Amino acid sequence: MHPFAASSPLSPASDQAPLSNDFLSCVINGLSDPVFVKDRQHRWVMLNDAFCTFIGRSRTELLGRTEYDFLPTEQAQTFWERDEQVFITGTQSEWEEAFTDQRGITHIISTKTSLIQNAHGEAFLVGTIRDITQRKQTEEELRQSEANQRVLLSALPDLILRMTGDGTYLDFIPTETFHIFGSADLVGTSIHGSLPPDLVEQRLAYMRKALETGKLQVYEQDIQVNGEIRTEEVRITVSGDNEVLIIVRDMTERKQAELALERLKDELEARVEERTQALQESEARLRALVDNLPFGCWACDTDSRHIMQNATSIKQWGNLIGKRPQDLDLPPEILTKWLANDARTLAGEVLHLENEYEQNGETRIYQTILAPIQTEDGICGLLGVDIDITEQKQNEMALRQNEERLRLVLQNMPVMMNAVDADGNIIVWNSESERVTGYTAAEIINNPQVMELLYPDKEFRELMLAEANKRGSSYRNWEQNIWCKDGSVKTILWSNISAQFPVSGWAGWSVGIDISDRKQAEIQLRASETQLRQQADELNHALQELQRTQTQLIQSEKMSSLGQLVAGVAHEINNPVSFIYGNLNYADEYIQSLLNLLQLYQKHYPNPVAEIQVESEALDLEFVMSDLPKLLSSMRIGAERIEQIVISLRTFSRMDEAEMKAVNIHTGIDSTLMILQSRLKAQPNRSKIAVITNYGDLPLVECYAGQLNQVFMNILVNAIDALEDAESRNCQPGWQPTITICTEFVPQDQLSGTSGTRSSSRLPFIRIRIADNGPGIPASVQQRLFDPFFTTKPIGKGTGMGLSISYQIVTERHGGILECVSEPGEGAEFRIEIPISQSTS
Incomplete structure (x- = not known):
């Protein structure tokens, strides 16, 4: 059995039976890449068949030997130093290098090495080798081919450009016979800065036609350069996804040969002088630019x-x-x-x-x-x-994750939403668009006849598309009719802000609200100016609702991320605490045994040798024997405290209860209070905030536990802020800041409330009351308490979204009631009433 046969990654032990050495050898020998294992003396202790073939030696010759026995000293020394670094640091290593085998053939190889330990703690180095010679040769051939092509293109007399469909320069091979408007370095700039406006529109139109048809587009243009009209032939062909290649040839000399030859001398002299001055200025700018480059x-x-x-x-x-x-x-x-x-x-x-x-x-x-x-x-x-590019790489990963979450939100948002690619194909068609039009996403997405489907009237369609092109990708509140699958015509209020908020992979996107009912009312009541104002107010309200929805989506995403962070921190704390807490019993037993053994030594050997007696006095042995059990008891109490905090964090985050389920409401309140302990304790500028809980006998409540915990957190934090503000302003002698939390079971016929939406169900409800003895809330503030963005806190301390989101969670997500009862100087009380079951609410 090999000394590393029992080695495994540092993970919990498995109950599965260990694999046999014969089976492992068959697996390793079946690998096509060379694999080797070295001991701490750099001797090969295990090799697969591919490695023996690669080295050109038999397994018997190689086992127990090192590179120094077969390779040139310099090369063997290089391998030894790299492997020694892995043994010392324990980090994985990977490198590429040239290697000459026994036949004299040089290979480019990629070697990866890492460290493992067997059951006895012995370290072994495991390495794999991959021959990447062919890949490297292919990469070199591709680079050489690209260089050759660029040399050929630079020798042509024509101006060669490569651009995106929206007119951004990707590549630019200049020639002295063409004048460039704006900066001489066009790569990354827009066509609008390099050509007159009329030629820009003409160029973009032919580029779109080329991208739409895939056919070569050829046209001529007259351009005024230094007061002279030049005639140019422009050829446009598709060179990639949303990308065109443009070749511009000066045709002036062919059409005006006699006049052009006469003017050429003066023009060239002027251009030489202009270029000389431009080069001098460019050199000065380049020196300053290099000195101030951010890279x-x-x-x-x-x-x-x-x-x-x-x-x-x-x-x-x-x-x-x-x-x-x-x-x-x-x-x-x-x-x-x-x-x-x-x-x-x-x-x-x-x-x-x-x-x-x-x-x-x-x-x-x-x-x-x-x-x-x-x-x-x-x-x-x-x-x-x-x-x-460290932050760029990190941001790319985060953006990919957020993009998927955003797509899910957009797909299910309560407004119509669609997006198009560079070819004008619809690539996003959300559920609200399906509901309004009756057309499914499968019928619309990438359908080349989608415009004819949604706008069957040709004259209307052409006018609509012309207006859309004119508006571009930055407009709001554009009313437009759309034909539905059932033959009805609806009016949609479209807004397109993709220019301000571009999305990668989308050429444009827009949102729409079905205002067909409102438009019908406008037609019927056109003569009424009052009705027109009212409907304008309704439209403005709809836009505010859209903005509010967007803000709440962002806030929900933040709370989701916070929940994931809290759950992750709780999990990471829980593991080491479990290790400590689980070993305290064993440590207590071992220490008690050692103390008993020490007492037996003292009993039977009351007169130890002088050295032991001196060390015992220096150690203060009697104190250590009496204090050590107390020390272990303190450690146990601390571990139990951390365990309670972890349980509270996990209960508050509820990452494992994202769906509705029956939970203990008291557990959620207690976990929120545990998290807020640091704010409830006495502070340098205020006394301790007392918390009084009067819990009733509540059944399990079917709810979104994480969202209700967010409601408790928002209300309790507001109460703490109010108490801190009250004590800092005017604290009466003997006044104790206090928060009181009461829960009770409430039958349906005893429910009260004016702010929430009462369910028609006869299911029983629970009531939660959170009250403070702070300064109270004025009536004028109570009227706007649950409005989005309304806050009385200083700038930077409150967003005005906490109570608004809490109100929605209670009323919309749980069919309950959230209201505030307060009188100035009498404190404030928030009442939450929700049904114990959401099955029919």
Whole structure:
């Protein structure tokens, strides 16, 4: 049996029977990649068949030996140092390098190594090797092909552009015969800054036609350059998804040969002078730009010696001016890779690299671009750019997760919502759109005839599309008719704000509200100015409701994230506390046994040797023997306290009870109070807030437990804020800030309330009353207490959404009542009444 056969990851023991060595050997030998295992002396103790074939030696020759027995000393030393780093640090390692086998063939290999331990705690290094020679050759061929194509394109006399469908430059191969409006560097800029407006509209129209039909578009344009009309031929063809290739050829000389030849001399002289001045200005701007770039920028000569480095690069890596990679204290594999990349760049390649580095105790991700510096005499060095993309990578992951949640919300929001791609195809059609029109998402999404389906009247459709193009992607409250599946025509109020809030993958998106009923009322009461104002108010109210819904969705997402965070923290605390608490009994037993044994020694050997007596007095043995059990008791009390706090956190977050279920309301209130203990305790500026609970005999209540906990939290926090404010302003002698919580079972016929929505069910209800003895709430404030964004707290302390969301949770989600009863100077009481079952409410 191999010494590592019983090794496994550091995880709880499994009840499954261990796999046999023969079975494990068959599995490892069945792998196509070479696999090896080394002991702490770097000797091979296990190899698969693929490794033996890769090395060109038999398993018998290799087992128990090291690289030094088969490889050149320098190469063996490199392998040994890398593996030793894994043994020392325990971290996984991965690198690429060239390797020459026994047949003299050089391979590019990728090696991964990591550390494992067997049941005896012995460390072993496990490694896998993958031959990536073919992949590297393919990448090199692709890079060379791209470089060759760019050289060919740069030799053409035509202006070659690559743009997105909305007119953004992706690539630009200039020629001296064309004038560029605006900046000379067009990549990343819009077509609107490089052409006159009339030519921009013409260019965009032909680009859209090319993208729609997939066919080559050819047209001629006259453009005024330096007071002269130039005739150009423009060819547009589709080169990718929402991307076109544009070739512009100057046709002026062919059509006006005699006049063009006469003017050419003066024009060229003017252009030379203009270009000379522009180059001088560009050089000055470039110097200032490099010095102020927000990313690292540096340059090396052909010996890889740094000859330029901006401030950001010096901050990232230190001052490297005058230094070569060989002058730095680098691991051999890093130095080898660095020099190899420099060699490839000096050979003419442009490299795009992405690497992770440890800086100041954290992992940072950098995107590095290496490009050769070309002169008339050839390549004289290389230019490097280091861009810190750590936050970008983290944000990309978070955005992908949030995007999925947002799509779910948008799909089920109570307003119509649709989105289109760059080709004009509808790619989002939510449930409200299905309800209003009768057309399912399957009938609408990616349907090329969708416009004919929703707008069958050709004349109306053409006018509507023209108006839509005119409005673009930034408008609100556009009324438009739409034909439904049942033949009816409805009026929709559309708003499109995709220009202000673009969504990746969507060319545009809009929301709509069905206002057919309101429009019908307008037609019937057109002569009534009062009715028109009322309906305008209704429309404004609908927009406010939409904004309120959006804000509440954002708040709900925040609370969901907070719940996940609280549940995660509780889980992470619970595990180590469980380990401590579970071992306290054993520690108590072991210590009692040791103390008993020590007492027996004292009984039977009352006169120990002098050294033991001196050490006993120095230790104060009698005190330690009496204090150690007390110490363990204190640790047990502390662990139990932490366990109670963890239970309260998990109860409050209710991450395992996202759906409606029957729960104990008192447990939710107690967990909320536990979380607020730090605010209830005495503070430097106020006394302790007393909490009095008077719980009635309540049955289990069917509800959304996490949402009700949020209601309790909002009301209790407001009560604490009110008590703190009252004590800071005017504290009467002997006044004790107090919060009283009462619960009781209430039959249906005894329910009271004016603020909530009463259910028609005869099911019994419960009532929860949370009262404080603070300053009370004025009647004028009570009228707006549950309005969104209404708050009496200072700026930065309250958002005005807590009680509004609480009101919705109680009334809409649970069919209950939330009301406030208060008189100035008499404190405030919030009453919550909800049915014990939601099955028919």
